[in-house]
Amino acid sequence: MKISGSWLAEVRRLFLVMFAGGLLGWTLGYPYIMVAAALFLLCCFWLRQMWKIRRWLSEPEEEPPESHGIWGVIYDRIYALQRENREARTQLQSSLDYLQDSFASMREGVVMLSESGAIEWSNASAERLLGLKYPTDRGQPLLNLVRFPEFHQYFLAGDFNEILQLVVPADQEQVLQIEVTPFGKGDKLVFVRDVTSIARLERMRRDFVGNVSHELRTPLTVIMGYIDTLLSTGVGGKAPMEKPLMHMQQQSRRMENLLKDLLWLSRIESVVAEEKLDEIDIAGLARKLQEEMQANHPERHLVLQLDSQHKVLGDYRELDSALSNLVNNAIKYSAEDSPVIISWCKDQGEYLLSVSDQGVGIDGMHIPRLTERFYRVDDSRNAKTGGTGLGLAIVKHVVAAHDAQLRISSEVGKGSTFTIAFKG
Ligand code: ADP
Numbered sequence: 001m002k003i004s005g006s007w008l009a010e011v012r013r014l015f016l017v018m019f020a021g022g023l024l025g026w027t028l029g030y031p032y033i034m035v036a037a038a039l040f041l042l043c044c045f046w047l048r049q050m051w052k053i054r055r056w057l058s059e060p061e062e063e064p065p066e067s068h069g070i071w072g073v074i075y076d077r078i079y080a081l082q083r084e085n086r087e088a089r090t091q092l093q094s095s096l097d098y099l100q101d102s103f104a105s106m107r108e109g110v111v112m113l114s115e116s117g118a119i120e121w122s123n124a125s126a127e128r129l130l131g132l133k134y135p136t137d138r139g140q141p142l143l144n145l146v147r148f149p150e151f152h153q154y155f156l157a158g159d160f161n162e163i164l165q166l167v168v169p170a171d172q173e174q175v176l177q178i179e180v181t182p183f184g185k186g187d188k189l190v191f192v193r194d195v196t197s198i199a200r201l202e203r204m205r206r207d208f209v210g211n212v213s214h215e216l217r218t219p220l221t222v223i224m225g226y227i228d229t230l231l232s233t234g235v236g237g238k239a240p241m242e243k244p245l246m247h248m249q250q251q252s253r254r255m256e257n258l259l260k261d262l263l264w265l266s267r268i269e270s271v272v273a274e275e276k277l278d279e280i281d282i283a284g285l286a287r288k289l290q291e292e293m294q295a296n297h298p299e300r301h302l303v304l305q306l307d308s309q310h311k312v313l314g315d316y317r318e319l320d321s322a323l324s325n326l327v328n329n330a331i332k333y334s335a336e337d338s339p340v341i342i343s344w345c346k347d348q349g350e351y352l353l354s355v356s357d358q359g360v361g362i363d364g365m366h367i368p369r370l371t372e373r374f375y376r377v378d379d380s381r382n383a384k385t386g387g388t389g390l391g392l393a394i395v396k397h398v399v400a401a402h403d404a405q406l407r408i409s410s411e412v413g414k415g416s417t418f419t420i421a422f423k424g
Contacts, residue, residue: 006070006072009070010069010070013069017041018038021034021039022034022035053075053078057078064078100121107125109127109129109132109190109191110189110191112188113142113187113188116141117142117155118140118141119132119140122137126192129192130192131145142155143155148166151166155180160181160182164177165177165195173196174194175195175198176195177192177193177195206270207266209265210262210263213262213266214263216255220252220255220256224249224256227249228249231246231249254388257388258388261391264321265390268397268401276313276401278314278316279312280311280316281309282311282344283306283344285316285319285320287304289320289323289342290302290304290342293331300331301340302327303342304341304342305343307343307346308346310346312422315402318398318401318402321394322394322395323420325394325395329355329392330355332387333359333416334357334360335358335359338357338359338415339357339358350421350422350423350424351421353419355417355418358414359416361412362412362416363412364410371393371396372393375392395420399420402422403423404420407419407421
């Protein structure tokens with residue numbers, strides 16, 4: 001029955017009871033009292049129905065009691081809603097079970113945290129990687145159980161844009177990558193990956209490049225020494241020896257620069273995570289570099305624009321090498337009569353160290369790959385400038401180690417600006 005129909009039936013019942021009470025009262029001579037008594041009985045009936053509903057609602061698993069009229073409709077409606085609710089809950093639970101099953105079988109550690117950082121759920125891999133025991137540790141704050149200082153700092157800072165990589169303090173060999181993803185109303189999903197083997201391979205590659213570069217330097221120095229001696233003693237000055245010897249000297253110098261850059265790159269790569277604690281006077285560094293470069297390139301116009309005296313926490317040698325690579329490039333890739341500008345200023349909360357030239361510029365499509373090792377825009381141009389192809393890779397690593405950003409803007413034929421942006 002529809003609710004409006006049963007409602008009308010209930011109203012009809014009310015009038016019928018009043019009429020019957022009135023009729024009986026009229027024959028007995030107490031019409032008002034009998035109407036009131038009939039209404040009282042009807043109220044008792046309604047109260048009883050309400051009490052039955054209340055009792056049934058506290059036992060939701062039970063079938064609804066038999067009833068007619070509006071009460072029957074109300075029972076049916078509530079029963080249907082309860083069934084829908086139960087079905088939705090079962091469906092939700094099975095999706096949740098499915099999700100938890102897939103997380104549980106993952107090799108990565110997965111931890112679900114509440115808004116306050118307490119553990120809601122964790123999988124078996126989280127026990128292996130972080131030592132968490134589920135369900136024993138449920139409700140405990142994660143930071144009380146995972147005692148990696150780097151993780152504490154990262155978690156409390158609340159900036160999860162970058163993935164954290166750390167060496168486990170208790171086992172210096174193990175390297176973990178931790179990713180935190182906030183969801184819902186401040187809940188968090190923590191993924192933990194064991195990247196020990198990848199980190200070991202990376203270290204082996206770095207050590208290999210460093211060792212090979214180091215080993216090659218000694219024989220190269222001997223060869224260069226002989227070439228210099230042959231040229232200076234005049235033995236090599238006689239044609240046809242002079243030209244090949246000059247060529248050998250030029251190429252061995254290039255090789256020496258390459259080995260120097262490779263060694264330096266492997267050194268800064270291996271200390272990228274070290275905290276920088278020295279206060280570096282960037283304006284002073286730029287002044288010193290300008291003097292040195294001016295002495296080496298007296299024909300060039302090197303302009304300094306120093307609008308800030310701010311000092312940054314960093315490593316002097318690393319910043320010196322980054323800036324000198326940028327200035328060297330600006331000199332190499334611009335015409336002799338055009339200026340090179342080195343500037344240091346504050347802009348919108350950041351400190352910007354820029355090197356600008358009005359040289360050949362770089363096509364936009366090359367910019368994303370420019371800081372890769374040995375990436376060159378134009379090989380023929382590069383052969384002339386004699387670069388190693390490692391300059392910007394060095395700059396990129398120095399910038400990353402200083403928690404800064406490298407920005408490159410350039411236009412072909414107009415010039416380029418390389419900016420290192422330090423956080424304020
Ligand atoms: P290289 O030793 O070849 O200069 P870098 O890593 O320093 O190596 O630079 C990579 C490439 O980026 C260069 O080969 C050059 O093509 C381009 N490049 C770097 N700086 C500039 C600049 N200021 N103007 C134009 N091109 C540049």
